Amino acid sequence: MPAPGHLKRSQRENLLSELKNSNSPQLTQRILILLLMDDGKTYQEISDFLDCGYRTVAYWCVHGDPDNIESLHDQREHGNYRKATDEYIKMLMETVEQLYLG
8 A cells, every 4th residue: 555645746636626516425525535545544443433345445546547537437328228229128128018009
C-alpha cells in the first residue's frame, strides 16, 4: 500500500474536481477510495468508512489510475451490455398486443 501523500497535487485536485461533478455513486466511491488511501488509511479502514467490501477497496487501490479518470468508470455505462435489440423489442411488443388486443 502506498505511503500517505503519494498523489501529486495535480492528481488530488483532479480527483476532487471529478468528485464534485460526479453523478455516479460508483465513481464517487472509487474516487473516495483513492483519496482516503492517499490520506494513509488502510484498506480495512476505507472499507469500514465507505461500508463497502474489502476486495472492492483493494481492487480500486491497485487498478484505479488517478491520472486517468476513465479508468474509474464502469464500462457498462457505455451501453455495451444491452441484450434486447430494437428489433427484438418491436417484435415482443407486437406479440403482446396480439395476445391481449386481438
